[in-house]
Amino acid sequence: MRILVTGSAGFIGFHLAGRLLRDGHDVAGLDNFNDYYSVRLKRDRHALLADGPGASERFRFYEADICDRPALQRAFAEVQPECVVHLAAQPGVRYSITHPYAYQTCNLEGFLSVLESCRHAARKPRLVYASSSSVYGGNTVLPFSEEQAVDHPVSLYAATKKANELMAHVYTHLYGLQTVGLRFFTVYGPWYRPDMAMYLFADAMTKGRAIQVFNHGEMRRDFTYVDDIVDGIVRCVRAETFAPYEIFNIGNNRSERLMDMIGLLAAELGVTPALEFLPMQDGDVPATWANIDKLRAQTGYEPTTPITVGVPKFAAWFREYAAKNRE
Numbered sequence: 612m613r614i615l616v617t618g619s620a621g622f623i624g625f626h627l628a629g630r631l632l633r634d635g636h637d638v639a640g641l642d643n644f645n646d647y648y649s650v651r652l653k654r655d656r657h658a659l660l661a662d663g664p665g666a667s668e669r670f671r672f673y674e675a676d677i678c679d680r681p682a683l684q685r686a687f688a689e690v691q692p693e694c695v696v697h698l699a700a701q702p703g704v705r706y707s708i709t710h711p712y713a714y715q716t717c718n719l720e721g722f723l724s725v726l727e728s729c730r731h732a733a734r735k736p737r738l739v740y741a742s743s744s745s746v747y748g749g750n751t752v753l754p755f756s757e758e759q760a761v762d763h764p765v766s767l768y769a770a771t772k773k774a775n776e777l778m779a780h781v782y783t784h785l786y787g788l789q790t791v792g793l794r795f796f797t798v799y800g801p802w803y804r805p806d807m808a809m810y811l812f813a814d815a816m817t818k819g820r821a822i823q824v825f826n827h828g829e830m831r832r833d834f835t836y837v838d839d840i841v842d843g844i845v846r847c848v849r850a851e852t853f854a855p856y857e858i859f860n861i862g863n864n865r866s867e868r869l870m871d872m873i874g875l876l877a878a879e880l881g882v883t884p885a886l887e888f889l890p891m892q893d894g895d896v897p898a899t900w901a902n903i904d905k906l907r908a909q910t911g912y913e914p915t916t917p918i919t920v921g922v923p924k925f926a927a928w929f930r931e932y933a934a935k936n937r938e
């Protein structure tokens with residue numbers, strides 16, 4: 612297949628594009644290398660991808676902003692994708708408290724550009740796009756399932772992801788665009804994002820600093836290893852029987868205590884962590900847990916990586932790359 616991956620220099624996009632190339636697909640990546648976090652990390656991921664297996668024959672890349680409509684349309688016209696996996700976004704719950712307009716521009720206007728490019732493509736591609744577990748916001752019934760109402764977001768980030776699901780619905784309804792929204796649950800692994808808690812903890816622990824633990828440690832997360840997420844995305848790219856408009860949870864189906872993850876990580880890094888317990892942060896939720904029955908039933912998705920296997924893999928990468936390339 613010809614597949615366009617937006618956000619291909621990002622954490623998930625890099626892993627996905629690599630897997631698609633190894634599977635023999637023609638992949639076009641697109642990214643603007645913005646400086647929300649280390650540009651060097653994004654460039655290093657991109658270099659690995661561009662020099663990796665299959666890339667010389669089957670990978671091309673567009674350095675472009677999804678808000679640059681002519682540039683995006685040019686990429687669509689050249690690639691003529693059969694599927695677009697749209698991962699480029701302004702991520703981060705906490706950053707959306709301090710930088711709200713970044714979310715309006717990238718996650719709303721940018722998402723609209725992607726929808727419009729799909730709509731006007733000569734042959735409309737399937738659009739698989741990143742939503743987020745954060746759309747469940749203030750919901751308290753666990754595990755979260757797609758049948759629950761998601762009308763109570765508690766961060767602007769979550770509101771833009773919910774808006775994406777609504778915008779996609781309009782384009783399915785009006786223009787027959789096939790859309791698949793994936794609600795990712797706390798994805799982690801090698802080549803991780805430096806703004807995410809597991810990375811921040813590893814960074815602080817290896818510098819001998821106290822780690823900040825919010826909600827006094829009473830947090831639970833459905834931590835999903837990146838290879839499992841990529842496997843789920845690939846299943847959604849290839850699925851033949853989807854309805855025109857789909858929304859799926861994609862998680863590990865286990866809600867882990869944050870303190871257990873911290874203990875595992877500290878043991879892997881060989882440190883005894885100092886903990887600074889703090890109250891709940893604005894925009895955050897105390898617990899996430901994905902019901903994955905729908906994706907499992909429709910695609911055979913089955914995550915296989917518990918945190919006892921995934922956290923050591925992240926820690927190994929952290930020691931090998933991140934700790935040696937701190938900015």
Ligand SMILES: NC(=O)c1ccc[n+]([C@@H]2O[C@H](COP(=O)([O-])OP(=O)(O)OC[C@H]3O[C@@H](n4cnc5c(N)ncnc54)[C@H](O)[C@@H]3O)[C@@H](O)[C@H]2O)c1
Pocket residue numbers: 617618619620621622623624641642643644645653675676677678697698699700701702703717721741742743744794795796797798799804
């Ligand atoms: N990682 C997670 O746990 C998680 C959880 C829920 C949802 N998501 C969503 O999954 C997607 C991928 O997340 P990630 O963790 O890989 O994030 P990431 O920040 O590592 O990747 C996003 C990539 O998109 C690029 N990008 C951002 N704005 C752009 C723009 N305007 N034009 C072109 N490129 C742009 C960035 O440079 C980056 O390389 C995002 O949509 C995110 O909101 C991630």
